[in-house]
Amino acid sequence: MIRRLAWMWKASLALTAISTAAWGQSASPTPAGPKIYSCVTADGRRLTSDRPIPECQGREQTLHRSDGTVRAKVAPAKSPEEKAADEVLQRELLAKKAALDDAIRHDRNLMARFKNRAAHDLARAAALDDLDAATGVTQRRLASLAKERKGLDDEAEFYKKKTLPPKLKQALDANDAATEAQKLFLEQQSAERGRVNRRYDLELTRLQKLWAGAPPGSLGPPPSAHESEPPPSAASVSGARR
Known part of the structure; x- marks a missing residue:
């Protein structure tokens, strides 16, 4: 009985091997004919x-x-002009794909940072608080310089028709320079406040559409730094014309 079972097992293995070989031969690709x-x-x-x-x-x-x-x-071989046109088209397609990928990535990051309007408003307030703190420092410095200037002007009254002492003249010049620098800082801080508000306004407009269900990347390219610039004020335009 044991010998019979062993024989049947060997026969089964042999049949399996033959079937596998036959299948392999039938499944092998037929050599391609001449072209x-x-x-x-x-x-x-x-x-x-x-x-x-x-x-x-x-x-x-x-x-x-x-x-x-x-x-x-x-298809016929392309001329050099056609190949050049294809290369231009390919570059344009790659540029469009890169821009789309960038917009998708930007929108996803934006939605990850701001889940709702409250989160965005909080971020805007924090950014403006930092600017307000810097502006406060500048304004206090200007007030201090104005107070210092008054004392220097009072002292200079004694030398109306005389040459100012070098030390006093140096102090007046230093006060002028420091005051101009602080005024410039104040203008820059004001411009930066406008840029921050403009950036958050643009973000909010985009976020509202994304929160409403617009797919990431479907709203066009993200706003550039130039678009975040606030429009020039009438005073700055007037100053530029002068």
């Missing part, structure tokens, strides 16, 4: 070759199987 190209030249000649036909480089060629049936159509 046959044909075309009609510009002057009407029909040419045939086992490789692409140089005389028909600018014309469509037909690739046949060994039995003569059509396997594929081979």
